[in-house]
Amino acid sequence: SPNRGAHVSHDAEPASLPCSLAKMKKDESFLGRLGGTLARKKKSKEVSDLHEEGKNAINAPMLPTGVDIHPEDTLLEENTERIMLDPTSRENLKFKDLLKVLIDWINSELEEDRIIVKDLEEDCYDGQVLQKLFEKLSGRKLNVAEVTQSEIGQKQKLQTVLEAVNELLRPHGWTIEWSVDSIHSKNLVAILYLLVALAMHFQAPIRLPEHVSVQVVVVKKREGILQTAVVTKQLTSTTENSSFFKTERDAFDTLLDHAPDKLNVVKTSLITFVNKHLNKLNLEVTELESQFADGVYLILLMGLLEDYFVPLYNFYLTPESFEQKVHNVSFAFELMQDGGLKKPKARPEDVVNLNLKSTLRVLYNLFTNYKNSE
Template structure:
């Protein structure tokens, strides 16, 4: 055996001893072994990819992007394949921030894509860093379709802009970190927390009155409920309708739609919503339609998701009704 082969064999043996065991099913691709000295590459562990909470988080983010970019006729199906070139991220950031970025519209070349990503990420980082965000993404990680980096970025944007979505709580994934030290590949399995609790995630922003109310003063909750019931009935009584329970009676969206018509003094055509909704989707349609009417009336987009109201989430329902109360309490 010649000296070169002997040296290669020795190197291979050293690698096998020094590299911790990788999880079964983790593939180290050839490009991962071509790292520069002290460079590292992070890959999602295959078992985490199948994690149901992680899959749920991906779906929530994809649905959110698609609803934000509906007018752009952009449809995202796969975060890795659709976000790496910067096009979707540019449009999403522009929509959320109301700022137009100075970038080329469509870029096919890798250099052009990375330049676009650089501009988008600089704008994102400039916005988020002052709020204490740890920047867990980079031009290279996004462009190399690193799903964990893409998700970190989207979660940060969703939370910063208070997206009307509910991110699944406590989503963690395991990633394989491959580093090159003194010519030797070292691997380690690291847990990354993508989301914490809803309260902590919202805690980066103002906690609203209902967080405080439900956490610290449940006795005052009935007073608030009574005020809201009095308010909504003052208007719904005009149609001979009456609410006795806030949690359930707004869950199908019908009363919300009718209430908006009464508050804004117009007739809502019956073909716009389901007067007797028969399933979850029809109820969500009604609540979402009521939210649109609220925004048409100059109110901010509700913090709640239509799905949360349909699912009898009291805090979400209270937030929506309280928003109406503060805006219309003096209307006859």
């Protein structure tokens, strides 16, 4: 299995040679007394084992220190390579957080299909989950077989899915860091690159941990010699203004980049609009970025605009944690959609993180729809 590089193997250690030689001599003397074919077969096998052990011993010093390589991972064809995740990277807390966020997101998206993902390597390699996820996100049905057990069938499905993904992402500047072979061989790094790209492109309502990097061991065979290197792979950058975050530019991008002098005019208009309604509850806003970040004013504002009372048990009136604030903003977004508005382009996490552009987008959307409301 290609993903067994994390398993411990001491077969490749040079120190194991003397023990093997001693064992072989002991067995030879014992079997020599028995005589016959059995002894010759045993000796032949041990010579073969010793030869393989010797090859691993020669290659072992070239492997990066502290990385355990399974013998199967060194048995490569000429001019081929194998990429393995460094075991220490698996224990990184931000890496574990990234796995959890992506798994929860997939399960949320595919809940109606009754698909439950527990392990990204084991559940994504055959293309079934990736197919369903892409179809749900893109609203596009792919022409593939529903269930494929054979390796050929799985790779054909992956080929169709990845072609559709690449066709969608490449024009937006994404670097394709995955392939049919890497996904099917359960290369976790390739799977994560793909899922992060999809989450970012479709603006998934999740908060990806920032600056997640991992170490991978790249093993190549050139002219019969194993060549290895440890490479750092960056899976996520910052949420905003990163090569990972591709979104369509809108009026607020232009406003902040090219006409910052007009920003205060927009802010003043929005503050006047929200205070016209919040004043009914003796509330007043002076700072757009901070005062909407916990979601409370957004929820109350929606109740005022749609003329209903929001029960206090539906949200946190005095949220303390990041999660409680995200809950509030997400709930406000649900109320907006219930009122007939489109799903906000901003993510709840960005509003909570005091991202001015995201907050402006949400409030401007309310302004354009309710500016004539009394």
